[in-house]
Amino acid sequence: MKLRLPVSALADAVSYTAKALPSRAPVPVMLGMLLATGDGGLSLSAADGEVYTSATVSAEIADDGTALVPGRILNDICSRLPKSADVDLELVDTGARLVVGCGAARFTLPVLPVDEYPATVPLPDAVATVQADVLAEAVAQVAVAASTDTALPALTGIKVRLDGELLHLDSTDRYRMAHKELTIRPTGTVPAPTKRGKKKDGDDQATALVPAKNLAEAAKALEGEHTLTLHWSEGLLGLSIPGGRTYMTRLLDGYEFPKMAGFFEGEWPMTIAVPVAEAVAALQRVALVATRNTPVRLVVEPGGEQLRIEAGSGDDAQASDRIPVHTTGQADNDGADTEGLVLAFNPTFLTDALKALGTSEAELHVRHPHKPAYLAGRLGSDGIDTTYQHLVMPVRLSG
Numbered sequence: 175m176k177l178r179l180p181v182s183a184l185a186d187a188v189s190y191t192a193k194a195l196p197s198r199a200p201v202p203v204m205l206g207m208l209l210a211t212g213d214g215g216l217s218l219s220a221a222d223g224e225v226y227t228s229a230t231v232s233a234e235i236a237d238d239g240t241a242l243v244p245g246r247i248l249n250d251i252c253s254r255l256p257k258s259a260d261v262d263l264e265l266v267d268t269g270a271r272l273v274v275g276c277g278a279a280r281f282t283l284p285v286l287p288v289d290e291y292p293a294t295v296p297l298p299d300a301v302a303t304v305q306a307d308v309l310a311e312a313v314a315q316v317a318v319a320a321s322t323d324t325a326l327p328a329l330t331g332i333k334v335r336l337d338g339e340l341l342h343l344d345s346t347d348r349y350r351m352a353h354k355e356l357t358i359r360p361t362g363t364v365p366a367p368t369k370r371g372k373k374k375d376g377d378d379q380a381t382a383l384v385p386a387k388n389l390a391e392a393a394k395a396l397e398g399e400h401t402l403t404l405h406w407s408e409g410l411l412g413l414s415i416p417g418g419r420t421y422m423t424r425l426l427d428g429y430e431f432p433k434m435a436g437f438f439e440g441e442w443p444m445t446i447a448v449p450v451a452e453a454v455a456a457l458q459r460v461a462l463v464a465t466r467n468t469p470v471r472l473v474v475e476p477g478g479e480q481l482r483i484e485a486g487s488g489d490d491a492q493a494s495d496r497i498p499v500h501t502t503g504q505a506d507n508d509g510a511d512t513e514g515l516v517l518a519f520n521p522t523f524l525t526d527a528l529k530a531l532g533t534s535e536a537e538l539h540v541r542h543p544h545k546p547a548y549l550a551g552r553l554g555s556d557g558i559d560t561t562y563q564h565l566v567m568p569v570r571l572s573g
Contacts, residue, residue, distance in 0.1 A: 175211060175239025175265040179231060181276060184261055185252035187218050187229040190395060190419060192249045196222035206286040207245030208294075209263070209272075211238040214418060216263075219294060220245055223424075225388055226295050230418025239265050241272050242286040248274070251281050297420055298407030301336065302358040306415055310397035311532065312343060312354045313390050315562055318526045320386035321347035328429035332389055334411070336360070336380035341404075344434055345386060350523050351434055351546075351565040352530070358404070383426040384411050392421035438563045442539035442548055444505035444515075446474070446481065449497065450528050450536050450551075456483045456495040457528075461521035463491035469518040469569035474501055476514070485521070505540040517543055518569040527564045544570055 191207060199205050199222070208219045215235070219228040255261060255276045262275040265285070274281040313332070321329035333344040336358075343354045389411070396402055396415050405412035405422070412422040460470055464485040473482040478501030486492035507515050517540065528536055533551030537558055540547050546565045550558040 175209070175241055175263065175272075176237040177211060177216060177233045177235045177264075178260050178262050179216065179233035180257075181252065181255045181259050181261045182257040183231045183233075184216075185255065185257065187216075187231045188245075188249050188252045191218040191220045191227045191229050192245050193391060193395060193421070194220040194222055194225040194227040195245045195249075201290070203242065203286050203290045204292075205244060205246065206242040206291060207248055208240070208242050208288070208291060210240040211235050217418070221292065221295070223292075224385075225424075226420075226422040228294075228418070228420045239269070240288055241265055241269070242288045242291055243272050243283045244286070247283060255279065295410070295422060297412050297414060297422065298405040298410050299363045300361045300403045300414075301363050301406045302341065302360045302404045303401050304341070304356065304358045304404065306393075306397045306400050306402035308356060309402055309413075310393040312341075312356045312562075313393040315530045315532065315564075316343040316345045316352045316354045317386045317390040318345075318530050319347060319350045319352035319564065320345040322387075323347070327426055328383065328431050330386055331383040331426045331429070331431065332386045333431045334382050334384050334389075336406075344431070346432055346434060348432075349520065349567045350527065351437055351563075352527075353434065353438065353563045355561050361403075382406065382411060383429060383431055385423055385426060388423040392423065396421060437546065437565055438548060440541075442503075442541060444501070444503040444540040446538040446540065447500040447502075447552065448481070448528075448536045448538055449499075450531060450534055452497045453481075453483075453536070454525055454528050456497050457521050457525050460485045460493045460495050461525075463493045464521055465490070467520075469571070470521045470524070471571070472517040472519070474499075474515045478502075506542045515540075515543065516571065517547065518571050519547070519566055520569060523566050527566055530564060531559070531562065533559065544568060 196204055210217045214230045215232040217230050259276050264273045266273050270285055272283045272285055316332055329347050335342040339357055340355050341358045345352050392413050396413055400415055403414045409425050410422055414420040460483050470485045475482055480496050481499040482496050484494035527549045531551035535552035537550050537552055538547055546567050549564040553559050
């Protein structure tokens, strides 16, 4: 192997591919990044058994070859090289070492045994295409409601469902729920059935449970103003973009995702129109005095044009702030007047939901202080954004 290419191109490809490198590995070869020359230039790939990445970059190839080198060291080296220069890669010592040269700088890396590296996992069949930046935004909106508690694996995933020209994304950590739908362009290929037992509530061969962390990282890494292709097969979901970059992740097979149908339906008798930026800023200020697991309280003031946000009580630190709102309708307040209605929420959950809406104004729909509240983004005179829905469970106040 002997080749030359711009440092900027190599550094970008190595940094992207390194996303699949494990922090720890049972065997040293799994810490390696596989480099191989071909007609498309230099191909790079890495895997940790759950996530698989690959990238292709153009290069001047003098001699073809394959090398498995320590991925993190290569990434560190490339990040320190001058981006405007060229870099040379060459196997020496009969393939035992890889020399990385850039100007006067020279690095010699040991080569790991390629024959001990797991076989490359092929990219599944393409099932649909979508704009990469649209998918990245949609996944980010839903991922905020996924759990990070690995003791409940099903809740760490995003449920993905294909329905004709719509892609549905769902997540929940039991305290909040998020649903997003976006338009896609099907390729005509139907995903292979997943092994998930009996089919219930729309779970069919076009449904899968994808690790939220992996899907969010993949969508963000591949976002941009270009087309992204969605690949899907039994046990594996993949994303690819023009230029040879792919990201694949294993599915969370064997886990039952909670039923979410019906939670967003029905009547919402009370609506509070909220300026998102002001609400987020006030929540973050007031939450400074909220100790762990302590909620913030939202109080609708007389007239329904002010919302008081407060936290703390008694001898503890206290804080309050007010933001302008517009309130319509009345919630069930156990017979009490809606004016003075007190809603309590986890400040982080409510802030995350408001930020995820992606709009300057939001609507908080309320049924009862002890029932989930529904958040939706306002689209000016066009009403609310029905493609993204977010539920937040309230905190029951004592006393």
